[in-house]
Amino acid sequence: MNNIHMQFIIALLLGIKRNGHIFLGLIFGIITGFFLQNTSSVAYKILDFIGQGFINLIQMVVLPLVVSAIIIGISNIGDSKQLTKFGSKMLIYYGIITVSAVTIASIIALIIQPGLSANGLVRPEIAESIQQYVRDAIVYQRENMSQIFLDLIPRNPFMALSEGKMIPVIIFVSIFAIALTRAGEISRPLVSLFESVFAATMKVTDWIMYLAALGVFALTATSVANFGTDVFEDITKYIIAVCLALAIQFFIVYPVMLKLFSKVSPLKLYGAISEALMVAFGTASSSATLPLTITCCEKRGISNRVCSFVLPLGATLNMDGTAIIQVIAVIFLIQMYGVSLSPVLIIEIAFLAIVASSTCAGIPGAGLITIALILNGIGLTPEQLVLGFSLLFTFERIMDMLRTVCNVTSDAVVASIIADNENELNYELLNGTVPEERV
Numbered sequence: 482m483n484n485i486h487m488q489f490i491i492a493l494l495l496g497i498k499r500n501g502h503i504f505l506g507l508i509f510g511i512i513t514g515f516f517l518q519n520t521s522s523v524a525y526k527i528l529d530f531i532g533q534g535f536i537n538l539i540q541m542v543v544l545p546l547v548v549s550a551i552i553i554g555i556s557n558i559g560d561s562k563q564l565t566k567f568g569s570k571m572l573i574y575y576g577i578i579t580v581s582a583v584t585i586a587s588i589i590a591l592i593i594q595p596g597l598s599a600n601g602l603v604r605p606e607i608a609e610s611i612q613q614y615v616r617d618a619i620v621y622q623r624e625n626m627s628q629i630f631l632d633l634i635p636r637n638p639f640m641a642l643s644e645g646k647m648i649p650v651i652i653f654v655s656i657f658a659i660a661l662t663r664a665g666e667i668s669r670p671l672v673s674l675f676e677s678v679f680a681a682t683m684k685v686t687d688w689i690m691y692l693a694a695l696g697v698f699a700l701t702a703t704s705v706a707n708f709g710t711d712v713f714e715d716i717t718k719y720i721i722a723v724c725l726a727l728a729i730q731f732f733i734v735y736p737v738m739l740k741l742f743s744k745v746s747p748l749k750l751y752g753a754i755s756e757a758l759m760v761a762f763g764t765a766s767s768s769a770t771l772p773l774t775i776t777c778c779e780k781r782g783i784s785n786r787v788c789s790f791v792l793p794l795g796a797t798l799n800m801d802g803t804a805i806i807q808v809i810a811v812i813f814l815i816q817m818y819g820v821s822l823s824p825v826l827i828i829e830i831a832f833l834a835i836v837a838s839s840t841c842a843g844i845p846g847a848g849l850i851t852i853a854l855i856l857n858g859i860g861l862t863p864e865q866l867v868l869g870f871s872l873l874f875t876f877e878r879i880m881d882m883l884r885t886v887c888n889v890t891s892d893a894v895v896a897s898i899i900a901d902n903e904n905e906l907n908y909e910l911l912n913g914t915v916p917e918e919r920v
């Protein structure tokens with residue numbers, strides 16, 4: 482093991498030390514999950530209840546947080562020149578990081594050939610329900626392609642808010658926030674109101690985090706209990722390919738990005754956000770983790786100006802872990818059905834994965850479902866794929882937990898690079914030479 486890997490492990494261990502209770506929850510969750518496998522016992526039901534309760538609690542703060550954070554973020558940035566600069570930097574960095582994700586995923590899938598070893602082992606009832614699900618999604622997308630884009634513009638922003646549709650909400654709130662900054666002094670009271678909403682939401686997040694260890698324990702235990710160990714052999718290569726691609730992204734691409742574009746030490750950043758990463762793993766939701774991602778980044782010196790602009794947008798639009806799994810899953814599926822992989826087809830899959838992952842919500846399971854968009858793009862039908870989908874779904878939850886960790890890390894990496902570039906990063910806080918800030 483070389484030095485840099487050793488340093489990463491030390492950083493993660495330091496993070497774990499600071500958040501030892503959550504880490505213990507995770508470990509005990511894994512152990513308990515193994516004992517609960519293949520049961521529908523009372524213990525499982527109680528843990529499921531606790532886990533869902535924890536996710537609901539953190540999701541409760543997401544909407545007020547996203548709305549207030551974007552409004553403060555945009556109005557803090559102020560003039561339109563600065564906003565264009567911040568916005569274009571954000572898109573460029575998110576773009577680079579996602580393109581490397583799909584490139585790595587394609588290369589690894591081509592080397593490992595995940596679909597070749599897969600052959601059928603599907604329970605018919607699962608197959609049927611998934612078949613219906615995928616068929617509906619593809620039919621909807623095919624018939625409503627232009628409608629899908631039109632739906633991103635909310636005719637009624639309040640309805641979009643109440644339905645928790647993140648992209649329409651972000652579009653509306655961003656336009657509204659730009660208008661507020663243009664309106665000048667008169668908009669100050671409203672911006673102050675959103676500053677109060679943001680502060681209160683962060684306080685609620687603090688309280689919810691007292692339950693983090695219990696929540697992560699319950700969520701991990703129920704996920705492990707649901708492992709489909711019977712099909713392990715058929716999708717071993719798929720699991721290896723996904724884990725390898727996610728590990729390369731996490732241990733090589735992000736640190737290289739940080740080194741190339743900033744002075745941020747990957748070590749310090751990973752230590753700073755370790756609490757958010759554990760919650761991302763437990764909840765498999767980058768939206769639900771968002772309040773904590775913001776808290777961790779702000780406490781460790783990334784300015785509120787950057788966090789409140791870059792992180793909420795990233796939690797919805799920037800999903801490289803998801804893009805990775807989508808590329809590998811689609812290659813797994815088409816290899817399993819004997820479709821030959823031409824370079825053009827691979828590029829098409831990679832491109833569609835970028836689109837599909839950015840329109841995918843930051844909630845559990847969304848990534849595998851939005852694969853329908855990629856499949857539709859390459860003209861496949863659900864009837865051909867039902868067997869493969871059933872295999873993928875058996876290990877879906879644990880894959881989701883892993884890719885969500887990447888999704889959240891990637892947002893923090895881009896936020897810290899932009900903060901570095903714009904002199905919005907307090908290095909003393911990040912490097913731990915002065916105590917953490919209270920947010």
Ligand code: ASP
Nearest residue numbers: 766767803843844847848
């Ligand atoms: N669970 C992922 C996230 O929240 C999205 C996905 O399903 O890929 O980031």
